[in-house]
Amino acid sequence: MTYHLVVEVLPKDGMLDPQGDAVQASLAALGFDQASAVRVGRLISLTVQAASADQAVQLGEQMANALLANPVMETYRLAVHAT
């Protein structure tokens, strides 16, 4: 069966995030000074062939740990949708 995986990768709390700081400064310069705690991460969307949703989740975790996220500096969240 085909499953749609979405992996959301963000810098860990406490890690410096210069990209987030730059976006926050740009937002403030555009007048959006209500915005704070801006963090910038990656979003990876993919489809996998798997026998079950459990297997799709397991595959997603293996892929996230092997390539998609850096476990030292980043956290990730995984969502699985049947398609």
Added chain:
Amino acid sequence: MTYHLVVEVLPKDGMLDPQGDAVQASLAALGFDQASAVRVGRLISLTVQAASADQAVQLGEQMANALLANPVMETYRLAVHAT
């Protein structure tokens, strides 16, 4: 009130996504050949001060259109959570 916004930005369907192609090739090289249709985008997480959830959504859309996403090449999805 404080709201937590998450903006998910992905290349539009049909747009070339060389980063996604590179990730898919790397996944395949690691043995994850079940993965296909890999797309790589950005995730922006931020908090805003707003009077209502409606106003927070409106602010998020304005920020996405002004800075966070490129409407020519990218689509975005906005989620609002009360904190």
